Amino acid sequence: MALYSIGDVAERCRINPVTLRAWQRRYGLLKPQRTEGGHRQFDDEDIQRIEEIKRWIESGVPVGKVKALLEGESVNAHDGWMTLQEEMMTVLRHVRPAKLRAKVATAGREHPAAALIDHVFIPIRQRLNLDQNTARTMCSLLDGILIDYVTFCLAGSRKKPGKDALIIGWGTEDRTRIWLEAWRLSQQGWRMEVLAEPLEMPRPELFPGQQLFIFTGKPLTRRQQEQIAHWQEQGYAVAHQAA
Template sequence: MAPMSNKATHPPDTPLYPIREVSRLTGVNSVTLRAWERRYGLIRPQRTPKGHRLYAQDDITRIERILQWLNRGVPVSQVGDLLDQPETVEPPAPASGDWESQRQQLQGTIESLDMARLDPLYHQSLALYPLSVAINELWQPVIMNLEAQWENKPDALVRRTLEAFLRNQVGIRLHHANQATRGPLILLNSMPDDPGPLWILMVALVASEHGYRVQMLDRNLPLEDLPQAVSRLHASIVLLTSGQSESDHYIHDLLPQAAKGLNVPVGVCGNVARLRENDFSSGDVHLLGNDLPQAISRLRPLLRESGIL
């Protein structure tokens, strides 16, 4: 890694920010900021006499540049060599990155049922990367690849083991996040042909990170029960997802009809949105896309447009 050019000390009159404020300003959680510092030396904040981190504006600018490289698909292990290069420098070719090796490692760990290894891989991925990057570059591609394999050669044991692991991890995260926010409540439901909750768990993670409260139903709730569920749970939006294309009757008839009977918006995201991107003509059903962080970012304008926010 190239030597760092930014200094750990700054002029006395430089404004300094605590880690919580830097996290709010940049959208990078404090766990990730500390991991970038300790593991890769990407940032070097000052310390108070009690050891608390303080960041200057050039640290914040550096964090923003790190995010730019990560969002261009560069693994965190390569970012240090690029930070001091001109902004016009092209990122390394995908073949020279380690995303593919990380995906292979994660998928191999899942398929070998090595749960002792899967736990640290999961937590490491969420510590080293903003959640949107971890989902887009690692977890979503692996889940899509596994589901494609399972179509031809089902492996119920691997699927259910992975589902149980993620249900536990995401459930813990949702429990604490729901208590810590007053954001709008998303009623998150799977579609009828989805064989398991892998997609809904990924959507729940991203939605929670964006400040929403999430009521996750990882088994399909029939469409006719949605009005009562929205009313009793005080949901602000219904979000549906699936790893399958779902039936024509469901997509063209049942879902639009159900959406008309609800007084909150209905959104569709995940792999079904990619597979059915040309099949949603009803204005009552909002196609949010297959890029999960981007799909969730589209909710707030939709809620404002509907008069809920």
């Protein structure tokens, strides 16, 4: 029977080792074997379970609800995301940056980036994206902490084997989403760099041989579709990162 280290499993399943440890310790989702030295070892059945956990989470189920689903219980799967959103909103309303920073970091350890972006951070930012000054101030606080956390995550991912890429915003005003999409891509094996200032027109010729991801924040216009096709015909590695 083949056994794998936590690093091997993390690379194979494209998930952070810290997240795997949280799933085991806090949620009891995994029960890996241990070497005499205390190191975790996973078998093929563990890997299948990890992939099943990922599928539940990516479908919108918070990690705290997954164990019950794996055991065949019926649960209201989406309450957990709303609970996490409300917890973060409460911290924001009380303007407690240190506590919010800790909350974001904990969530980042326990959930895959894509699920957290789609089910927590984007919905919160949408709720805060109002004309009211207080809401806009809270959104600005959250954005600063998110960018700071994503920067930390990207620095860690660049230390691992992977493919280099750059993400560029095109015609969007949402700079924070550029960073969040860079984080999402980093969990897919890309070592991301971020062009933090959105552009009116990207220039792939400035980045020869570089894989480029273009983020627009909305569906591509016909002109943008034609422009990306033109760049690809010229031999540039350009892909649209959908919102």
